[in-house]
Amino acid sequence: MKSQRSECPISQSLDVWGDKWSLLIIRDLMTAKQLTYGDFLKAPEGIATNILAARLLMLEENGLIEKLDHPESKAKVLYRLTGKGIDLVPVMIEINLWAEKHFTIPADRKAMLKEVKKDKEGFIKAGMKELRRS
Amino acid sequence: MKSQRSECPISQSLDVWGDKWSLLIIRDLMTAKQLTYGDFLKAPEGIATNILAARLLMLEENGLIEKLDHPESKAKVLYRLTGKGIDLVPVMIEINLWAEKHFTIPADRKAMLKEVKKDKEGFIKAGMKELRRS
DNA sequence: ATACTTGCTTGCGTTTTGCAAGTGCAAACA
DNA sequence: TGTTTGCACTTGCAAAACGCAAGCAAGTAT
Structure with missing residues (x-):
């Protein structure tokens, strides 16, 4: 999940979210709108916590999701889709x-x-x- | 790429073609209709030959593609999409x-x-x- | 017969994954 | 105010997947 393989639109897309977990994270955000780190871990597929952290970072770096402050606690972090993710x-x-x-x-x-x-x-x-x- | 992770349609789909290469193989078959093993290796992304073999086998086992005899040579094999793949x-x-x-x-x-x-x-x-x- | 093509397979070093345990900070509790 | 709990990650390490190069058997061309 690092560099671009070709200019093909399919290939470029897969370079961003074409792994085993990214689309599941995005799916969860589409149904729930906003989720904490812990919420993702509760998904039935059971993503490992280190993999989740890596994917969230990559999706954020690629502008598909964004972090925002949790309204009632500094200890919590909320994730949601950006326009690019919603698309x-x-x-x-x-x-x-x-x-x-x-x-x-x-x-x-x-x-x-x-x-x-x-x-x-x-x-x-x-x-x-x-x-x-x- | 082995067992089913959950009953979610997204998850089930990813279990079949949710890796870095499968959709590129399918893409190639959508534009070319029929391709030989060597044709796939020529794609600009440069898939490794052992990975290609593994993916073709998995896609065939999952009914997305099928092999057929090459009309002019027994040494060649043609791959094409099944209805499930075309979908x-x-x-x-x-x-x-x-x-x-x-x-x-x-x-x-x-x-x-x-x-x-x-x-x-x-x-x-x-x-x-x-x-x-x- | 010999050399070359085609479709894989095998070995092996590198990278990614997955599981478990640990860390740091904020909030709740005593 | 000290301590425990909850939350968001990190870290260590073994296992699996990947990627490159070489090898190989069957088929084709010369």
């Missing part, structure tokens, strides 16, 4: 749709995707707007 | 659009994306249909 919503939706077609996925996700299919563009636009308000 | 076209397009917005990408890719934006759904549908014909 990944369409990618995330398409991955979900692909997974739904080819895997068995949880019922709540299916329900969400049912809404997506009614009006994909509208759903995405609304979701992104909502994220920007937080 | 990743929308994901790939969205990644391209994201990259275009946040990185500097080659002119030819920009031209392609200009076409996409005129009629995204139509472009994707046509592209997938074309891939299925080969």
Whole structure:
């Protein structure tokens, strides 16, 4: 996850978030909007704490997420998506749709995707707007 | 790249193609339709031959690509996308659009994306249909 | 027959990952 | 005010994955 491999847009994108964990971090931030370090550790996939720290740093350096002060404690840190990170919503939706077609996925996700299919563009636009308000 | 981490659609997807190379292999197959082992090695990113072999095997095992006999030589092997692989076209397009917005990408890719934006759904549908014909 | 191409495999040193334990600071508690 | 707890990371180290170079078997060309 260091230098650029080629100028191909896919390749450049993978250089930033193309590892086993980054998209899961971004996923969590898309559903929760703001999360602490500890919140990420609670995700069912069980990311190791050192890997989490490394990924958060890299995503921050690449401008996909940002830190902000926790309103009620200096000991806590909040992470949230930047505009660049929010712009990944369409990618995330398409991955979900692909997974739904080819895997068995949880019922709540299916329900969400049912809404997506009614009006994909509208759903995405609304979701992104909502994220920007937080 | 072995076992399933969770039932989340994003997580399950990453378990299949969420490494540094798989999407580049799939990208190459989307633009070229059919490629030999050696063709993949020629990609500008420079994948190592043992890694390529491992990824092709994993993608085949997961039903994203398939091998077929080369029409003019038994020494050569052709790889192409299956329906499951072709279904990743929308994901790939969205990644391209994201990259275009946040990185500097080659002119030819920009031209392609200009076409996409005129009629995204139509472009994707046509592209997938074309891939299925080969 | 011989040399060359093609699609891998093997060895091995380097890098990344993953697990466990530890550190430093802030907040809560006694 | 001293102490314990919670939170955000760091550090150490073994295991796995990666990356490069060389090797190899089957197929093709000369």
